Amino acid sequence: MAESILAQLDVVLAARKDASPDSSYVASLHHKGLNKILEKVGEEAIETVLAAKDAEISGDNSKLIYETADLWFHSLVMLSQLGENHQPVLDELARRFGLSGLDEKAARK
Numbered sequence: 167m168a169e170s171i172l173a174q175l176d177v178v179l180a181a182r183k184d185a186s187p188d189s190s191y192v193a194s195l196h197h198k199g200l201n202k203i204l205e206k207v208g209e210e211a212i213e214t215v216l217a218a219k220d221a222e223i224s225g226d227n228s229k230l231i232y233e234t235a236d237l238w239f240h241s242l243v244m245l246s247q248l249g250e251n252h253q254p255v256l257d258e259l260a261r262r263f264g265l266s267g268l269d270e271k272a273a274r275k
């Protein structure tokens with residue numbers, strides 16, 4: 167099976183940490199550091215919320231899909247900046263799978 171797009175992105179995002187900031191968008195974000203990346207995550211989260219409200223009114227989800235991709239992408243850059251990748255997040259979702267949200271919340275420390 168072809169490697170997932172998330173796994174492929176992990177490799178590219180990690181490699182960009184050693185690249186010149188002038189050479190790529192991700193390299194420039196890594197160079198600017200965590201605060202700039204967090205600013206982008208916050209910005210994309212707000213844009214996603216606004217797109218969801220627009221989609222509710224218009225019935226057209228295309229902008230919502232586009233903005234959610236921006237949000238996921240910048241979240242992956244955030245994880246990469248901190249030495250993580252997408253896999254532990256998928257593992258955490260898998261761990262929760264089938265567990266009632268109410269039970270999971272009650273089990274949190």
Ligand SMILES: N=c1c2ncn([C@@H]3O[C@H](COP(=O)(O)OP(=O)(O)OP(=O)(O)O)[C@@H](O)[C@H]3O)c2ncn1[C@@H]1O[C@H](COP(=O)(O)O)[C@@H](O)[C@H]1O
Nearest residue numbers: 175178179182189190191192193194206209235236239240
């Ligand atoms: N998936 C993405 C991706 N999604 C969104 N973006 C960029 O994220 C930015 C978000 O849009 P904004 O309007 O907020 O950006 P902006 O105005 O340029 O940002 P600011 O100057 O305001 O901070 C745009 O520049 C998009 O091009 C992405 N840039 C890169 N990728 C992937 O990352 C790989 C590496 O990218 P480079 O490092 O640029 O080669 C690419 O091959 C793609 O696979």
